[in-house]
Structure formats: C-alpha cells, structure tokens
Amino acid sequence: MKTLAIETSCDETSVAILDNRRILSNILATQIPWHAKYGGVVPDIARRKHKQFLPSVLSRALKIAQTKLDDIDVVAVTIGPGLAIALEVGISQAIKLSRQSNKPLVAVNHMEGHLLSVFAQNRLGRGGADPESALPMLSLLISGGHTEIVLVKAIGDYEIIAETLDDAIGEAYDKVGRMLKLGYPAGQVMEKLAQAGRPRFKLPVPMLQSQNLNFSFSGLKTAVLYQIKDYLQSTSKQKTELKDIVLGRVDFDRSFVEDMALAFQISVCRSLIAKLEKVCRLHPQIKAISLGGGVAGNAFIRGQIRRLAKQKGLPLLVPYSQKMYSDNAGMIGLAGYYRALAGKFVTDPNLDRVPNLRLGQDY
Numbered sequence: 001m002k003t004l005a006i007e008t009s010c011d012e013t014s015v016a017i018l019d020n021r022r023i024l025s026n027i028l029a030t031q032i033p034w035h036a037k038y039g040g041v042v043p044d045i046a047r048r049k050h051k052q053f054l055p056s057v058l059s060r061a062l063k064i065a066q067t068k069l070d071d072i073d074v075v076a077v078t079i080g081p082g083l084a085i086a087l088e089v090g091i092s093q094a095i096k097l098s099r100q101s102n103k104p105l106v107a108v109n110h111m112e113g114h115l116l117s118v119f120a121q122n123r124l125g126r127g128g129a130d131p132e133s134a135l136p137m138l139s140l141l142i143s144g145g146h147t148e149i150v151l152v153k154a155i156g157d158y159e160i161i162a163e164t165l166d167d168a169i170g171e172a173y174d175k176v177g178r179m180l181k182l183g184y185p186a187g188q189v190m191e192k193l194a195q196a197g198r199p200r201f202k203l204p205v206p207m208l209q210s211q212n213l214n215f216s217f218s219g220l221k222t223a224v225l226y227q228i229k230d231y232l233q234s235t236s237k238q239k240t241e242l243k244d245i246v247l248g249r250v251d252f253d254r255s256f257v258e259d260m261a262l263a264f265q266i267s268v269c270r271s272l273i274a275k276l277e278k279v280c281r282l283h284p285q286i287k288a289i290s291l292g293g294g295v296a297g298n299a300f301i302r303g304q305i306r307r308l309a310k311q312k313g314l315p316l317l318v319p320y321s322q323k324m325y326s327d328n329a330g331m332i333g334l335a336g337y338y339r340a341l342a343g344k345f346v347t348d349p350n351l352d353r354v355p356n357l358r359l360g361q362d363y
Helices: 032-038 043-064 084-101 110-119 169-179 187-194 218-236 242-246 254-282 299-311 329-341
Strands: 002-007 012-019 022-030 074-080 105-109 137-142 147-154 157-163 288-292
Touching: 002 043, 002 084, 002 329, 012 043, 012 329, 022 043, 022 329, 032 043, 043 084, 074 084, 074 110, 074 329, 084 105, 105 110, 105 329, 110 137, 110 147, 110 288, 110 329, 137 254, 147 254, 157 254, 169 187, 169 218, 169 242, 169 254, 187 254, 187 299, 218 242, 218 254, 254 299, 288 299
Parallel strands: 002 074, 074 105, 137 288
Antiparallel strands: 002 012, 012 022, 137 147, 147 157
C-alpha cells in the first residue's frame, strides 16, 4: 500500500510517501525563522506559509520517492490536534488530491502519529520496532503541546494514563528559555547549554510526592523565575521586575544560563522518570516503553528513560531517525496506513479539522 501523507498542524509543512511501513520520502519545510521573532507560533503566519510551501514540498516528496500521484493507494492528512487555520490548509490539499486521483482519504490524529512513529521503517525497510512483539507498551509522548503517558493495548486502542495539568513540557522549555533570552524554540539550545552546566542550582521536582500520576510544569517555571530574581538581587543589588524576567528583558552571563538550564533539565527528567516508574508498576503486562514527540529528541532525556527501561528489563523504542521526533508527515502516513488497513476511510465530503482532538477520541 502506498500512502501520501500531509502534515500542517502547526509550523512545519511536510509531505511524505510511504510503501506500507517504509518511508520513501519525508520532506519538511520549517517556518521557525518567521515565528522566532515573535517568541512563538503566529497562527496566521503559519497558515500563509503552509499555503506557500505545500506545492513545492509535495512535488519534492513525489520526486524523491520516485512515485507518481497515480501510484498512490491512499491519501492521509492530519485533522488535529493543532492550529485550526493551519490544519485547514493540509486538509484542503488532501481532499483535492484524493478527488483528483480518485483514491480514498484517511484522517489522522497527530498524536497517534507520534505514538506510532517507533514502528516506521526507512526506505530500505530497516529500523522500526515490530508491533506484534512490542505491544502492549507504555508510550511517553512529550512535545510542545502535550505531555502524556499512554497505554497502547493495540494499534488503534489507546488509554491515556497520565497527562499534564497545565503547561506541556515543550511549552515549559520555551517559557524558561524566554526568561534566559535563548530565543524560540528554546529546547535544543537549552539541551546544549545544560551539557556545560554545573549543579549549583536546585529546583523542585513537580508533584514528586503526589500519588497523582499526572504532570505539572507551571510551578517549576515559577521556581525558575524566583531563582533568577534571587540571583539578580544577590549579584547586582538592583531590584528587577518579574515581568522583565518573564519577557526576556534581562541579560545573564553564560555560566549562569548553563547552570540554570542544567537544573531545569534535571528537574524535568526526575518528574518524567518518577511518573513513568509509577505507571510501569501499575501495568506489569507491558512489553516495552516508547518515546515520541519533539522533546523526545533530547538526548539527555532519552538517556534517563533508557536507564529506567533497562532497570525494568524492557526495551526502549524510539524512532529510527532524529527527524521522526519532530512534526513530520512520515509518522502521519504510518498512522494513516494502519487506519486504511482497518477500513477507517473518510466518508464525509466536508471533512473538518478538530483542533482539540484527543487520543482515543472517535473522529
């Protein structure tokens, strides 16, 4: 089965061509340079850039896969969660291609794409876990908009065990990064800076003693804010307004930023490990732990999760390439492939976006 997939849920324009689980091409055009100066994604800019980039990205994906539109068996597209006006661009293009080629259309949950990304193979059929031997598994999904632990009973059968009560982990990285004047997005920059950091700051671990399985990162963000305020008062002896710190209007020496980045990353990891370890105890039937989402591209976090998996005697499943952690059409095509196998095709000609779509929700 050859699948053409389109992903436009946020600020990445992507098209992929798959042959069953093999990703033949996975083209991505980033919009970060246009959003960075605003400190976050501007929906209207995202919509305009998707419209601008999509035709050329589609053409490149077909060319690299050495595939013609007539060769496609099914068209897959992200319908949510995501930015409504960004999702609309991809959906409109997918409907057009489906009608033009007279091929069926499948709608895909963006988070199911992240969830199943560990099963994707490269164009040679290498990489990618075997679903039959990996399921049931626990999947930790960590991205700019989500922090969830999901029990994957079977492909298409998911139960959200834990989720964030406030900020997603990627959102927390960006907000702390803004305080430290690291620009947008801040995750990769903070990871690199933390490698040179010294352990001189200690931050609380959110909900460490709570029996609640959910996550919370808002309090950690506030703890960073007050640590910065105390540091500034002790070094400059000048009063600094909290709003100036939050808005990234304060300059710091590099060593301070490195050390704070390390403290933040350690606290985040301890929170993830603590919750995941509790969930593992509650579900002894699992055969594997998997990671998905943009923040899972952080090598330090992966290393800590790998250590936990080893302690539990479980394999840690991760996508076969760094590109597969970020938003990309390859993972959408894989989820679309499995939905097509299950006969879950779109029958409503007025397919609409679902910005707040949750895993396990019917659509």
